[in-house]
Amino acid sequence: MSDNKDSWKFVHITDIHIGSPDSYRFAPVWNEQWETAAEQIKAINPELVLVGGDITRDGDTEPEQFANSIKHLNSLGIPWHLIPGNMDTGNKIADRPGARMPERNDLELNITEENLQIFKAQAAPFPWTFTHRDIRFSGCYEIIKDTDLPSAQELDTFLAGLSELPSADHHIMLNHYPLFVDDIDEPHYDITKEDDYLAWYFGVDPEPRKNLIKAYKASGVTHVLSGHIHCRRPPFTIDGITYIKGASTAMKQFGDRWPDGDDTLGFQVFTVTPDGIEFEFHPLTRISTRTDGWGPGGHPQGAKRAARKS
Secondary structure, eight states: OOOOOOOOOEEEEEEEOOOOSSSSOOHHHHHHHHHHHHHHHHOOOOOOOOOOSSSSSSSTTOOHHHHHHHHHHHHTOOEEEOOHHHHHHOOOOOOOOOOTTTOOOOTTTTTTTTHHHHHHTTTTSSEEEEETTTTEEEEEOOGGGEEEHHHHHHHHHHHHTTTTTTOSSSSEEEOOOOOOOOOOOOOOOTSSSHHHHHHHHHHHHHHHHHHHHHHHEEEEOOOOOEEEOOOOOOEEEEETEEEEEESSSSOOOOOTTTTOOOSSSSSEEEEEHHHHHHHHEEOOSOOOOOOOOOOOOOOGGGGOOOOOOO
């Protein structure tokens, strides 16, 4: 990693899943992992932090969790910029029950406009764009593209406006869902088939993917940073855009999907130099071994979201 005196750093962190002991479920180990990541980020002292969503364990059903997560982000003492994740606002919209019924009711878990507005009011507004040191940074919630939600219309206006802004040396786009799981031209996955379910759950469908990439290219996007899968792969560039899938700090997931997949907990550090942008993964220096906590995992149906622990 460059130590050029003219270089500077920014950090991408995602899927931190800070929980609350007042919730029907709580994993203290995830909060401890966040605290380790926060210490490391403060030691690096980047100029800004990009937060790629899922700042809560259950903000979609317990919006009171946002205040706690925002308090933790503020404790960094570093400017941060945030987009939502599915655990903050609801999952990718399903139009039929998925293969994991009755364990998981995908229709019940859909993103709602109400949840998006709560996030904007209690966590952070989005979408957004700004420039810092001749680099444009933008963030949007890509998974609502081409839906009937009012916020999707706002997203279309935002994306169209990006192409009219002054050009920059680089344009970093922050997303939560990766635009594709395996391949940029991958097909539509069938939510009702068990073999397709996870690929459907973790990625963007072909038509909105195509439309997002078209808009990104029109606005000069050079890097797309995403999370959601809790697993990283080596960065790869397609048609001038470099895609970087970020690790989680909370818990591992999807690491066995690819031979080059790595679900090590940590975050992404970028160093901007006069020659370009360098990337480095920083694993957590300490992994919590706590095993206490309570409540169900995954996406329990509403009936299983029990009363708060007393």
